Amino acid sequence: MRYKSCRKIREGFNFYRSGVVSACCYAISQELNLARIDDANLPEKILLGQTRLIARHKHDDAPAVCRRCESFIEDEWRDAPALPFSRITLNHYKKCNLKCVHCGYRQGDDSEHDTDHGAVLAAIQACMDAKICSSSPYLEVGGGEPSLARGLEDIFKRALADNWKVLINSNGAKFSPLFAEGVNAGLFTLLLTPDAGTAKVYEKIKGVDYFDITWRNIGRYMAATSAKALVKFILEEGNKDDIPAMIETSLKYGVKNLVLSMDMNLSPERRRQFIPMIRDFCVRAAKRGLSVTPGAFLPAI
Numbered sequence: 263m264r265y266k267s268c269r270k271i272r273e274g275f276n277f278y279r280s281g282v283v284s285a286c287c288y289a290i291s292q293e294l295n296l297a298r299i300d301d302a303n304l305p306e307k308i309l310l311g312q313t314r315l316i317a318r319h320k321h322d323d324a325p326a327v328c329r330r331c332e333s334f335i336e337d338e339w340r341d342a343p344a345l346p347f348s349r350i351t352l353n354h355y356k357k358c359n360l361k362c363v364h365c366g367y368r369q370g371d372d373s374e375h376d377t378d379h380g381a382v383l384a385a386i387q388a389c390m391d392a393k394i395c396s397s398s399p400y401l402e403v404g405g406g407e408p409s410l411a412r413g414l415e416d417i418f419k420r421a422l423a424d425n426w427k428v429l430i431n432s433n434g435a436k437f438s439p440l441f442a443e444g445v446n447a448g449l450f451t452l453l454l455t456p457d458a459g460t461a462k463v464y465e466k467i468k469g470v471d472y473f474d475i476t477w478r479n480i481g482r483y484m485a486a487t488s489a490k491a492l493v494k495f496i497l498e499e500g501n502k503d504d505i506p507a508m509i510e511t512s513l514k515y516g517v518k519n520l521v522l523s524m525d526m527n528l529s530p531e532r533r534r535q536f537i538p539m540i541r542d543f544c545v546r547a548a549k550r551g552l553s554v555t556p557g558a559f560l561p562a563i
């Protein structure tokens with residue numbers, strides 16, 4: 263049957279702050295909360311919660327946050343999750359060394375606290391034991407800055423030991439040998455986000471003067487991974503005139519592969535107005551031998 267729904271709630275779920283397990287990493291709403299991490303019957307609650315949310319989508323009763331979401335699309339959907347869940351997002355912590363203007367995590371409720379990393383790993387194991395979760399899940403790590411989160415290393419080490427694939431979003435302001443090891447093992451995809459090619463723009467949009475530290479670390483990651491780590495630029499109002507410097511600074515630090523995405527806070531109409539800048543980015547990158555992969559929230563060009 264055709265109706266509006268999303269892939270996220272069929273393929274996985276999200277660990278959030280303050281012990282919350284939620285439907286997805288795209289929106290924060292009580293209506294998307296599935297369970298608390300210390301619930302005795304956590305796997306059953308997660309499965310029941312996603313199944314109920316699918317039913318709400320099917321019966322034209324989707325939460326308001328879903329109706330606004332870009333992933334909420336009309337298609338021929340299955341009426342149940344695709345078990346075992348294969349994708350788990352980790353957004354359960356918020357510590358970060360930057361103050362990016364576009365950051366939704368930083369603007370979160372200050373009363374929220376990090377969920378214990380050990381509890382998250384135990385919950386993943388419980389979901390595997392209950393067979394609702396794949397024994398080799400794909401983890402997407404966002405939240406705050408993962409290189410700073412003490413205890414998160416245990417999840418990365420488990421991923422390395424058990425061949426789990428992990429997508430890590432890091433601002434690059436701290437170098438992690440473990441991230442480089444995971445990239446070299448072919449298990450981790452490391453997305454480094456400097457978002458600027460000049461110190462002035464960096465400080466304006468990141469809120470902290472870490473331009474040199476970050477790019478030096480990016481150079482270290484490139485050397486340590488034979489340039490397999492990726493650099494992502496999120497185009498936004500504050501950096502849209504910095505494109506030539508983004509390309510040249512990437513080259514200077516040995517980057518080979520770029521990802522281009524856009525500030526999710528911009529309206530779809532405003533994002534379309536960025537199309538000439540997106541084209542400029544791609545042309546400049548191609549001329550300098552850099553590959554560009556389209557990332558999230560990029561309008562079709």
Ligand code: SF4
Pocket residue numbers: 267268269270271285286287288289294327328329331332333334
């Ligand atoms: S439609 Fe969007 S906000 Fe709603 S559950 Fe799916 S991904 Fe999350």
Ligand code: SF4
Pocket residue numbers: 358359360361362364365366367368405406407433
């Ligand atoms: S680096 Fe990431 S988590 Fe930290 S403030 Fe910037 S966008 Fe937010």
